[in-house]
Amino acid sequence: xxxxxxxxxxxxxxxxxxxxxxxxxxxxxxxxxxxxxxxxxxxxxxxxxxxxxxxxxxxxxxxxxxxxxxxxxxxxxxxxxxxxxxxxxxxxxxxxxxxx
Numbered sequence: 001x002x003x004x005x006x007x008x009x010x011x012x013x014x015x016x017x018x019x020x021x022x023x024x025x026x027x028x029x030x031x032x033x034x035x036x037x038x039x040x041x042x043x044x045x046x047x048x049x050x051x052x053x054x055x056x057x058x059x060x061x062x063x064x065x066x067x068x069x070x071x072x073x074x075x076x077x078x079x080x081x082x083x084x085x086x087x088x089x090x091x092x093x094x095x096x097x098x099x100x
Contacts, residue, residue: 043074072096 001018005011017024027035047070057063069087075096076086089096 046070 001014001021003014005014027033047066050066051057057066072086072090073083076083076089079086079096081089081096086096
């Protein structure tokens with residue numbers, strides 16, 4: 001942070017890191033915090049592949065529906081549930097996130 005950038009991109013980056021400075025290295029002091037966002041990237045990979053293969057969605061409701069289904073399936077998988085169990089729970093109005 002001692003470096004003072006002169007171009008607009010460097011200034012913007014320094015400002016962003018300055019704002020988030022206290023949480024940049026949380027993973028070093030908190031063992032349960034992962035050092036990468038690999039889990040998040042893995043969660044969106046099926047949606048990205050689907051979008052690339054199909055060329056996107058023809059309607060907003062189709063995109064919204066797909067996002068909702070993927071959310072239910074991904075949340076259920078993280079809780080150790082099958083796709084069928086996840087959908088059943090969502091239809092029944094049950095909470096998919098178990099208290100940790």
